[in-house]
Amino acid sequence: MSYAIDTWGVDDAPPILLSNPLGTTLAVWDHVVPQLLAMGFNVLRYDHPGHGESDVPQDLSSTTFESLADDVHHLLRHLSVPILFAWIGVSLGAATSIVFTMKYPRMVENLIVCDTISCSPINEGAVDYFQPRLDAIRKAGNLDAYIGETLNRWFGRPWLDANPNEEIRMRDLMHDVSVAGIVTCCSALRSQSFDLRGWASAAGGHVNHAQLLIGQKDTALRQSMEELRRDIEGGLRNKTGDNYQVVFLEDVENAGHVCFIDGLDSFMHRLRDFLQIL
Incomplete structure (x- = not known):
């Protein structure tokens, strides 16, 4: 299986990996990459299966999330990148980062986790909200309705109406995702094996520092993100004793689920403050 990868910067700069939300491609980070390059980092991007x-x-x-983590490990070996200075992941990409960090100790120095669920609906004891979306996609045979519904859920109609160029950009890059790509990645999200609550503490024990960010308007995920914050901090505490880095859950102002799009300025402010103290 082959993966799309994208690298920017110079070889001797500290490498940062960007990992996308479900249903988007590496182009979703186009506004973030130039700012990280200006800060002196080497930027790596990749696409999930079928994206x-x-x-x-x-x-x-x-x-599964373990297979997604294994795929990233193969990519990093292919690129001859032994250690990442940081992994910035959002949603699906954030969950993958935690599993990767647990499975491949000391390959990620600093972890930035944004807007992710902490486990599959079956492990949460909740209704499987992925199933009706997958049923609608299979019935339609395309992602047109899925993309429209997802953009409205992520950003809200008022923000999209006020930012038509961004809506067009997001629609275009989301049309570069296949139905099979959504189905196979949702398999990981729906799996009984997906439960970050069993992995986040171990991941925290393998990094130097962590930052957790959540879109201010992504209220449905606040509890799960706070649980992940507690577990990651617990792993850091066990690793470093009294000298561990306190981990905060910070709001990205005026942002929804994909917080580096509608909350770009606030996201970069939070991220820049974190990276500059490392």
């Missing part, structure tokens, strides 16, 4: 130019596995139901 952009990345392939999908033969068995769409075989994707």
